[in-house]
Amino acid sequence: MWDTHPRQTWLRGERPDHVVEYDEELGFWNVHGYAEATEVMGDWGRFSSDVTRLFPAPPDQSLTEGNILQMDPPDHRELRRLISHAFTPRVVADLEPRIAALTHELLDAVPADGFELVRDLAYPLPVIVIADLLGVPSSDRELFKLWVDKLFENTDQFSLKDEARQREQLRENIENTAPLLDYLREHVTERRRAPREDLIGWLVQAEVDGERLSDAEVVNFSAVLLLAGHITTTMLLGNTVLALDAHPEQFAEVRANRAAIPAAIEESLRFLSPFPVVARVTTGPQVLGGVEIPADQLLMVWLGAANRDPRQFADPDAFDLSRDPNPHLGFGRGVHFCLGAPLARLEGRVALDILLDRFPRLRTDPDRPAAFLPSPNLTGVRTLPLLTD
Ligand code: HEM
16 A cells, blocks of 8 residues: 555565575575575675675775775774764663653644654654764754755666666765765864764774774764664654554554553564665675575675565564564664664654654544655655644
């Protein structure tokens, strides 16, 4: 019933013919199975995150250094250790009062002519939180939105077969990220002049093996945090409200028993995984799911499909709050397991709890259905108008 992207076939109860298959037309391998996805993400020696080696090199090395998502150990381990202390469950838990206050503030400002969940809460809340952590003014959030929308509105089907198109996409990507990187570079320069107690200030001071991070590393890493830190949590909040609305009995259960909110969030991450695909490259010839894959091949690991794999989850297409355990792959697995998971979970729990308190009759509007983001690689509502009385 929802206008999710047609390529996201797992959302329509369809199963692939093979859990690992080569896409002749696009030139990469699709991994759909749960066991195979965990095998790939659990073994960085065989399946590297450094996919840059397959693509045309960017004109300038400083555009890629510090991108933690595309690093393998040991470099990855060093950078991750640096930053992980800022995102431990304990540190994150201290943010709860701020997240609650912000949620109330944003809900106080809902316009009288209608509540649109993404515009009014699900977008601004995580952006303000991550901007505060980084130390950039959250009042610039309309700017971030402009830049981020440009990056994620891309509906192009990526192909390894068309090198001219790849170069064109690289050029577009560089062009689209330039304003964000320039913006962050100004903040980094500012911190070098006048240190401050925020994440950018801390990264500027931090040392790996006795060496400071370069400006480019701090800028690129901050960009990953700013991007990963908000659009995904926006989708999580929207998707959870939408999934609950579509399952009124379970919605009533969560309303009556708020202790069930974390289970609703985990099931939402499985059922409508916001970030449904990660990429890896084979470091040598591999056998995966009984299929032989040569070296230097790109693998698209479909977390969204693995989260609906009937070999792992009973009745996988049912939204079911009582799944326990619920070992979904919505935050990935292995060394790159989402650094922001404790923060995303906290924001989701606090915001949903307050939303239910303040709107006892919250429901979707049959005249204004939810719209999903157009990218084949994201699963999340872009607009979700709600009725409140
Ligand atoms: C990594 C999903 C929220 C920061 C990842 C990965 C996934 C993911 C699937 C693994 C990527 C891979 O293996 O290649 C999500 C979802 C979120 C969310 C679904 C919200 C519901 C956040 C937040 C932050 C964040 C709030 C930051 C504050 C990161 C970072 C990484 C990452 C820095 C890279 C970690 C590494 O490479 O070691 N995320 N994320 N994410 N996420 Fe999240």
